[in-house]
Amino acid sequence: MLHAAASLRLESRRWFSIIPHQNDLLDIFDHFLQQCTKIHLLKQVHAQVIVNGSSNSAFLAARVTSVYARFGLLSDAQNVFKTTPVHCLSSSLLWNSILRVNVSNGCYENALQLYVEMRQRGVLGDGFTFPLIIRACKLMGSYSFGRIVHNHVLLMGFQDNVHVVNELIGMYAKMGRIDYSCKMFDKMRVRNHVSWNSMVSGFALNYDCDGALDMFQRMEFEGLEPNLVTWTSLLSSHARCGRLEDTIGLFDRMRMRGIGVSAEALAVVLSACADLVAFKKGMVIHGCVLKGGFENYLFVKNALICVYGKHGDVKEAEKLFLEMKDKNIVSWNALITSYAETGLCDEALAIFLKLENLDDGSMERPNVISWSAVIGAFASKGRGEESLYLFHKMQNAKVMANSVTISSVLSVCAELAALNIGREIHGHVVRALMDTSILVVNGLLNMYMKCGCLGKGRLLFERIDRKDLISWNSMITGYGMNGLGENAIATFNQMIEAGFKPDGVTFVALLSACSHAGLVDEGRRLFDMMVKEFRIEPQMEHYACMVDLLGRAGLMQDASDIVKNIPIEPNACVWGALLNSCRMHKNTDVADALASRILSQNMETTGNYMLLSNIYAASGRWEDSARVRISAKTKGLKKVAGQSWIELQNKVHMFSSGNSMQLDLKEVCEILEELARQMESEGYITDKNIIAEDVEEEIMVITL
Numbered sequence: 001m002l003h004a005a006a007s008l009r010l011e012s013r014r015w016f017s018i019i020p021h022q023n024d025l026l027d028i029f030d031h032f033l034q035q036c037t038k039i040h041l042l043k044q045v046h047a048q049v050i051v052n053g054s055s056n057s058a059f060l061a062a063r064v065t066s067v068y069a070r071f072g073l074l075s076d077a078q079n080v081f082k083t084t085p086v087h088c089l090s091s092s093l094l095w096n097s098i099l100r101v102n103v104s105n106g107c108y109e110n111a112l113q114l115y116v117e118m119r120q121r122g123v124l125g126d127g128f129t130f131p132l133i134i135r136a137c138k139l140m141g142s143y144s145f146g147r148i149v150h151n152h153v154l155l156m157g158f159q160d161n162v163h164v165v166n167e168l169i170g171m172y173a174k175m176g177r178i179d180y181s182c183k184m185f186d187k188m189r190v191r192n193h194v195s196w197n198s199m200v201s202g203f204a205l206n207y208d209c210d211g212a213l214d215m216f217q218r219m220e221f222e223g224l225e226p227n228l229v230t231w232t233s234l235l236s237s238h239a240r241c242g243r244l245e246d247t248i249g250l251f252d253r254m255r256m257r258g259i260g261v262s263a264e265a266l267a268v269v270l271s272a273c274a275d276l277v278a279f280k281k282g283m284v285i286h287g288c289v290l291k292g293g294f295e296n297y298l299f300v301k302n303a304l305i306c307v308y309g310k311h312g313d314v315k316e317a318e319k320l321f322l323e324m325k326d327k328n329i330v331s332w333n334a335l336i337t338s339y340a341e342t343g344l345c346d347e348a349l350a351i352f353l354k355l356e357n358l359d360d361g362s363m364e365r366p367n368v369i370s371w372s373a374v375i376g377a378f379a380s381k382g383r384g385e386e387s388l389y390l391f392h393k394m395q396n397a398k399v400m401a402n403s404v405t406i407s408s409v410l411s412v413c414a415e416l417a418a419l420n421i422g423r424e425i426h427g428h429v430v431r432a433l434m435d436t437s438i439l440v441v442n443g444l445l446n447m448y449m450k451c452g453c454l455g456k457g458r459l460l461f462e463r464i465d466r467k468d469l470i471s472w473n474s475m476i477t478g479y480g481m482n483g484l485g486e487n488a489i490a491t492f493n494q495m496i497e498a499g500f501k502p503d504g505v506t507f508v509a510l511l512s513a514c515s516h517a518g519l520v521d522e523g524r525r526l527f528d529m530m531v532k533e534f535r536i537e538p539q540m541e542h543y544a545c546m547v548d549l550l551g552r553a554g555l556m557q558d559a560s561d562i563v564k565n566i567p568i569e570p571n572a573c574v575w576g577a578l579l580n581s582c583r584m585h586k587n588t589d590v591a592d593a594l595a596s597r598i599l600s601q602n603m604e605t606t607g608n609y610m611l612l613s614n615i616y617a618a619s620g621r622w623e624d625s626a627r628v629r630i631s632a633k634t635k636g637l638k639k640v641a642g643q644s645w646i647e648l649q650n651k652v653h654m655f656s657s658g659n660s661m662q663l664d665l666k667e668v669c670e671i672l673e674e675l676a677r678q679m680e681s682e683g684y685i686t687d688k689n690i691i692a693e694d695v696e697e698e699i700m701v702i703t704l
Contacts, residue, residue, distance in 0.1 A: 065097045077101050092126050099132045108140035115149075130158055131167045138171035146171050159187075166194045173202025178211070197229045204237030209246075212237035232265045239268050247272040248281060261288060263297040270303035274310045282307035302330045309338020314347070333369045340377035348377050349390075368402050376408040384412040388421065401428075403437040410443030414450040422447040442470045449478020469500055477509040485517025489526075504536055511545035515552060523549045540566075544573040551581020556590050583615050591615045 065077045081098045089095075095118045102111040115133045118125065125133070130153055137146035150168060158164045165184055172180040181202050188195060196219045203212035216234050219226055226234075231254045238247040251269040255261070266289055273282035286304060294300050301324055308317040317338045324331060332355045339348035352374050356366050371394040378387035391409045394401065401409075406429060413422035426444055434440050441464055448457035461467070461475050472495040479488035492510055495502065507530045514523035527546055530536045543566050550559040559578055563570055582591040616625035 063097075065094070065101060074101065074105055074107075089121055090123060092123055092129060095123055095125070096128045096132065099129065099136075103132050103136050103139075106139075108136040108142075111136040112140070112142065112145055119152075124156060125152070127158060127161050127164060130156075130161070130164045134164070134167040134171050138167070138174045141175065143175045143177075146175070160189055162188070162190050162192055162195065166192075166198050169195065169198045169202060173198070173205055176206060178202050178206045178208065193224070193227055193229070196224060197227075197233060200230055200237070201233035204233050204240060207237075207240050209237040209241040209243055228259055228262055228265070231259055232262055232268065235265055235268045239272050244272040244276045248276070248278065251285075261292055261294075263294045263300050266292075266294055267297075267299045267303045270300070270307055274303065274306040277310050279307070279311040279313075282311070298324070298326060298328060298331070302328075302334050305331065305334040305338065309334060309341065312342050314338050314342055314344065327364070329364050329367055329370070332364065333367070333373065336370055337373045340373040343377070343381060345374065345377035345381050345383065345386075348374050366397075366399070368399055368405060371397075371399055372402065372405040372408065375405055379408045379412045382415070384416045387412045388416075388418075400432070403434060403439045406434065407439050407443040410440075410447045414443075414447040417451050419447075419451040419453065422451065438464070438466065438468060438471070442468070442474055445471060446474045446478070449474060450481060452482060454478065454482060454484075467498070467500075469503060469506070472498075472500055473503075473505050473509055476506060476513065480509055480513025480516055483516050485513040485519045485522070488513035488517075489519070489522060492526075502530075502534060502536075504539055504542070507536065508541045508545060511542060511549060515545055515549040518553060520549060520553045520555070540568070540571050540574060543570070544577045547574055548577040548581070551578055552584065554581075554585050556581060556585065556587050560590060579615065586615075588615060588621070 065080045077098070078101075081094070084094065095114070099111050099114055099118075102108070102114065111133060115125075115129075115136075118129075130149065133149055134146065134153075137143075137149060153159060153164055153168070165188055169181045169184050172178070172184070181199060185191070185195065185199050196215065199215045200212050200219075203209070203215060212234055216226060216230065219230065231250070235247055235250055235254075238244075238250060248269060251265070254265075266285060270282060270285050270289075273279070273285060282304075286307070289295050289300055289304065301320060305317045305320050308314070308320065317335060321327070321331060321335045332351070336348050336351050336355070339345075339351060352366060352370055355364065355370060358364060371390065375387050375390045375394070378384070378390065388409065391401075391405070394405070406425060409425060410422060412418070413425065422444075429435050429440055429444065441460065445457055445460050445464075448454075448460065457475070457478055461471060464471055472491065475491045476488045476495075479485070479491060488510060492502070492506070495506075507526065510526050511523055514520070514526065523546065527538070527542065530542070531538060543562060546562050547559045550556075550562065559581060563574060563578055566574065579591065582588070610629075613625045613629050616622070
């Protein structure tokens, strides 16, 4: 068997010895160019084209250009075009060839420049030119240039060319002008599957799943069977709109009709399963992936990692990750997010650091999604200092934060009362033009309100054009935290007048506000309104707020009755609220009644034990107080140390029981006592017993 190159040389000699005519030479060279399977063979044939004087042919120049591009030799293809004789540049075939090379390889701006040059030379294009240049406009996002090309289409009479119109439909849809796409589609005399699919995918791109479904049904009504591309676009439209259950239902309907699956369709439905935490369905789809041989598709494997990660099965997610031969940044982010959302922030950070320190020649490095995942993980676990440290590292790495990152960091500033850092972030938000994002603005609003800057918070709130429920809840919560219960209720009334329906979070904020402000009657009214008017089932947080409200007001019997009538077993928050009221009002009778219930609870911290112990100590029942403390110690319960923060020179310092600050505990106590004396001198009444109990508690923690 002859070597391919030798065979090609022998065949070329035979043909050149037999056929001398120039037209026949063009056919021969065209034949050989199409047969080239190696770059060196292509170079040899190209050399023969030049030697035989056939390089003056626009047809052969176009063919050589496209074959070079097929081998990925873009610069060679460009050089062939540039060195082609001027008289060949009147051929649309040659221009179409070089346009196709640029568009196929993502050089859209070059394609547009070539189109301008082409028209300047008097070559107006044809039915092959326009689809290429319209696609370049679409992928580059050049609406103005696309409109110009559309005018050229009309002037040249290609408005009925199905391939040209299909590209125009896709271009306008990609640029958000689906109305233009609809007009063009309705005017088409002849449509093919691409026409219909372009419309369905256009609605998907514009987050209009109802429009996509209408087009799909219209397609069926007109007797054209939707194909796999149509179904995939329909699935994508519903997934983009958050109609996740409908996405899974459509996938099942597609399978029942006997339509085969594609990697793209599987990735879409897997993403829906991940967001719905529909793990069983995800397992079924995983079976389809394996059965169909799609497990080596990178985006399918990434979607599978998300499914297992959302379910909390991080071990399986990591197993899938390690099986991947080629990983991209999406793969890394899927695994980092899996650990982050499961609450395993240290593990998420470990994966993040592996990505950051890749030394295998990979160009993959943490992007904004990677940073946001770990920053958000530490923020959600109450590890605010570490979250802020990572944010500063992100800034030093020159990675631009997005709205999710900013929202996470602002929540940390709110919890730490780090007002100066929050203000710095606000400045960054304005400079980065992110102050129109409702997620970011709500984060700023929450931060200012929790830091006590109520005027600034109110000003921000009033400037929000499209307030959502979170905006209103943030205002109500902020007023409540600052003891302004009446303001919280007034804001709630404004919210109802604006047409918003409150949720459970709204009423937790309202009831807490009433509790802090002592608005007992208002609190009772709001609780009844929540149940009867808004049909919101009370959760444990609502019961805890009501117990706290009534207990603080000294209505111990009413508070106890609520605890007795809770339809589910009260948790530590409810017991804590009732015990705190007993401590405030020195009511040992109710505390005695609660003691057995509290001591039998499976609690993780000593909070309620210490409250009960302090109640007994305040009434002189030292043996009972010691018994409760010993019980907590015997059960191995941990005390959650109280923490305080102070912000100095743009840095947040935290100190708590047991740290170096406790060496100066005596001095702290003296300052507290001095503050108490100043409060008394200004007419405020202080409870010295409470101060004594708090100090005693701190001393006990240190000695333990």
